Amino acid sequence: MKEKKIESLAKEKRREVLKNLRGLGARLYNQMDNGVFPWIKMPSRSIENIFYSPELRQYILGDKTVQRSARNIRHIRPFTQVVWAGYFASELARNRKTSTLRDVYYSAQAYEIPFKDQPESNSIITDLETVTGFSREDFNVFPEERSAIFGDLTIEYTVPGYEGKQLDLMSHPDGVMIGPALTSSEFVKTKADKVIAIEKGGLFTRFIEERVHKKFNALLILTAGQAPRATRHFIHRLNKELKLPVFIFTDGDPWGMHIAMVIISGSANAAHLRELTTPDAKWSGVWATDIVDYKLPSDALTEVDIKRLHELERDPRYKGELWQREIKKFLSIKKKAEQEAFSRYGLTYIVDEYLPAKLKETN
Amino acid sequence: MVTFEEISPADFFYRNRDIAGFTSPSRAIFSSIRELVENSLDAADVASSPPQIYIRLSQEDAEETGLETGVYTLRIGDNGSGVPARHIPSAFGQVLFGSKYKLKQTRGTFGLGGTMAILYGQITTHKPVKVKSSTGTSKTYEYKLTIDIQRNRPIILDRKIHRNKKQWRGTIVEFSLEGDYFRAMPKILEYLKQTALVTPYANITFVDPRGRLYVFTRATTKMPPPPKETLPHPYGVDVETIQRLVCVTKFRNMLDFMHKHFHRVSENRARSFLEFAGISERKDPRKLKPHEIVKLVRMMKKFNGFFPPDASCLSPLGEELLKTGILKELKPEFIAVSQRNPATYSGHPFIVETAIAYGGEIPKKDDILVYRFANRIPLLYDEASDVSVRVIKSMNWRRYKVTPDMPIAILVHLCSTKVPYKTVGKEFIADRPEVKGEILNGIREVARQLQRFLTKKEYVQKEKRRLTIFSKYLPKIARFSTDLAGKEKEPNIEVLLGSVKKFEGEED
Structure with missing residues (x-):
């Protein structure tokens, strides 16, 4: 009988997620504390920056980055939403709860930063994935479809x-x-x-x-x-x-x-x-x-x-x-x-x- | 067989009352009030005292008649110059008698208006007019008159003289007329409002047949300087005028005739004109033959050496009073006024005053609200045909940041010794190129000021929105970041909020 005992990957992942989110929070906190408008840099997800990697045999993002700053009047709302999504994800991880994309959409309303629609909410979650490098499943956010x-x-x-x-x-x-x-x-x-x-x-x-x-x-x-x-x-x-x-x-x-x-x-x-x-x-x-x-x-x-x-x-x-x-x-x-x-x-x-x-x- | 008969002016207007604005019972009641109010305002101008006008309209046949028209009593009192006792019968009982035949700007038209109203009252009700007036002497005079229409003569039915202990000065006119107040009401109230706007130094009180009281209170006691009388300008005279002058002149040579009878014609000008016209300086004007008079008039219009007429005979409201009037009646958020320099058309001097107002009590319509005035009279009918409305419609308002949904009012005031009305109804102004050009430039001038205001308003609003957005989101970013970072105290974001404040001390 083949038996495998695998190392506790899930626990490890949870620690990493929380550490990453804490790092994001600390970065923004320090920026504000130093009198600077908080900003985030992340890889661009625009079509021009998506490449197929034959080595990895999957699509990857190129070197292009985008910078989102709270100084920019057009950025501040999505910026706030990403930070909120991070906060929401860390709450989920700390309390070991799971959630769905639909949940995320509704939860934002309690913080008076409502999303216009589900696609906007989904796109913010994708932003958080890009910023942190973790997938939404790592944040315990799941889609509705089940297999x-x-x-x-x-x-x-x-x-x-x-x-x-x-x-x-x-x-x-x-x-x-x-x-x-x-x-x-x-x-x-x-x-x-x-x-x-x-x-x-x-x-x-x-x-x-x-x-x-x-x-x-x-x-x-x-x-x-x-x-x-x-x-x-x-x-x-x-x-x-x-x-x-x-x-x-x-x-x-x-x-x-x-x-x-x-x-x-x-x-x-x-x-x-x-x-x-x-x-x-x-x-x-x-x-x-x-x-x-x-x-x-x-x-x-x-x-x-x-x-x-x-x-x-x-x-x-x-x-x-x-x-x-x-x-x-x-x-x-x-x-x-x-x-x-x-x-x-x-x-x-x-x-x-x-x-x-x-x-x-x-x- | 055709018979010819001479008819008196009163008879003429009796037969053609339509042209004087008495077309229907509702129009008649509007025109009556309007003519008498304007006479009162003119009388106050002459007396140089801020007008105090009381209008009372009451229905005589109060019981239900079932008819739309009723018989009303109209009483209008003012504190104007008053009419000297010996002129009272003619002033109120004779058509085309008046004090308005010299060249200066007045509201009334041909000395026709007030008497026309009384004439209309007489033919619809067969009742006499009561006039009480004093010029501020120790006596007041009270007359009861009717008009002998065929002979155009007043018939005095009664005459009383009272002692005037309080030295009251002014005129009170009371007569009956047939009309339809309820149909005329919107126009009458609009007329009074616009009159109050263009006469901000007047107190106007109106008691309507329902017993409702409308009070328009003056916002200033400052009056515009009274207009001066002037001689006719050579460009503006016709053959008939010369004919009459020739009959009455006391000058015995053409040089003096030109120099003394016409506006802004110096001796030198007269000399070079006569040379141009080929008329001897020494010719006796009384000996001018008809064809010579025609030639003289033609040469006057051809000669380009005359000075343009000056505008001292005009009485524009002035930018300050215009502003006062608009602020008083419309309470706008923004106002710009402009008085153009005097100009002339066909020898008639004129001045255009324009104003633009935004917000306040100006209603939001799909279009710009236009207030038209000619010699301080509101023009309420035939708006679409008026030159001002055409000018406004022809302008590209988007250039001035104006959109159709904005609450905007434009005021155009044309003062002239001869307002180029297009019809005898005197409700709209014709497209004279000189007048049109001045109106266009005047509106452009105030529109540019409005544009600056709207640009700034837009900027301030944008900045306010900006600040609102920053004040909404930054604290949230601070709060979530603090929580994520595991800190206790939130970072101080006041510095950041302060740095996005681009404007300070703007009024709310």
Whole structure:
């Protein structure tokens, strides 16, 4: 039995976050104490400053920085909001509470610095991420979307009231939600030797029913469409800390491809963050070539699909041979297929035939 | 068969009362009040004492008649110069009799207005007019008159002489007329308000038929200097004027005739003009033949050696009184006034006064509010046709930072010995290029001052907003930073707040 006891990463992270926020506060405090309008310098997140790094295999921010000063009448409001967000994050960390982006939006109103709308509030949180270099999940701020995990992994909670409590992620047949508690948990032990991420809930349930976790010795993760950042970070940890290879199954269309790509190489929106990507993860299907090879029932590509494919073709993340080949194939057959299309060969075909073949092919 | 008959002036105006502003029962009541108030103001100007005017309008047929028009009694009293006893019957009972035929600026028009109102009252009610007046002597005179319309003669029904112990001076006129007060009310009240604005040294009291009291109190006792009488200017005379002068002149040669009868014609000027016109200096003016008179008038207009008329015959309000009047009636936040230098059109001197006011009690409309005055008379009708309104409409107001939603009033006052009215109704001023140019320049001048005010106001508001923003956010930054840094005491941000204060001591 393979058993791993991992060092308490979550506690460590919390200390770092608090230290960083204290540093930010002290910097601003000293500026004001010295009769200077407080200011913050941070990497620019403008399009011109976002670059793809082939070494890191993800988007990163360039050297351009922006300076926000409270002296500037146009900056002072967002500036105040960022400082407040820092204060809010430190309150969450100190009290070991979690929150959501929606919470943040409403909480600001109590301090008479209301946000105009949710996007403004989200953008301030992104500013705080950029200033501190931590992701919002590190500040215990989570988005509303949730995804799930099922498989042979025992975790130990670090959230208040559950500290030291362990959970076997096979204990619930619907899977366990990847929420704040799971994200901040520590990995205790696993027998699995791979991770399979699945785009759609129907297939995730089918895999559990068909005992894919046993047959393939895998942890199953439902991304539920585009994987939330917490899930991407969780996959990253499974890959980094437990050294598990990751296989991703999506629909056979440009959108499915991109769900896989964001797990692998991340998004431009998160160029200021690390530890959200899993560069060694594999997209295992459904490929355009699968549509042909398995004679899958398919739909014609729409104009939007085709436009998207042309965009992806030029995207630096899609430079790899597999990606370019599949994009060209999609464009030539002008067809797409959903994961459920395998049902035409019977409900278990995908597990009995397709999955082992693809795992082998992409490993 | 066509018959010709001569009609008297009274008869003429009786038949053509429309042109004198008596078109309808509501217009008639407005015009009556207006004509008599203006006579009273002129009388006070002559007496050089700040006017005190009392107007009372009461309805005689108080019981419900079911008709819109009713019979009213109008009583107007003033503290003006008073009318000498022997002139009272003619002044109030004869059309085209008056003291206004010499060349100087007065409010009334042809000595027509006041009597016209009385004439209108007589033909609609068949009742006599009562006039009481004193020039401040030991006696007051009280007359009861009617007008013999066909003969244009006053008929004295009654005459009383009282002892004037208190040395009262002034005139009280009371007569009945048919009218429609309720329809005329908005215009009457607007007229009184604007009169009070342009006559800030007058006390005006009005009791209306509902018993409501309107009081316009003077804000100063300073009056503008009275206008002087002048001779006609050669550019402004016509053949008829020369014809009359020729009949009455006591001068026996053309040199003296030109020099003595005309405005700003020196002996030298007269000499060079006569040479230009080819008329002998020694010619007896009484012997001028009709075609010579026509030629003389034509040459007068052609000759460009005459001095322009001077403006001593005009009585502009002056920037100070204009300001006083506007401040009194509109209570604006900002005001700029301007008096242009005298100018002439067709030999008639004129002066344009302009003012612009912002805020205060000026209502916010979709457009600029325009107050028009001619010889201190408010012009209330036909605004759209007036030269001032056209000038204002033609200007690019955005250049002056003016937007349509701003509460702005512009005042244009034209003084002249002959106001270039476009119609006999005398409600709007024609587009004379000289007049138009002066009005445009006058408005531009005050508009520039308004622009400076608006720019500054905008700046101060912006700065206030700035400071508000800094005072709102800096303390929060201080508070959150203190908490984040784990400190006890917040940093002192007063220095920072002080440094963003760009202006000090601005009024709120």
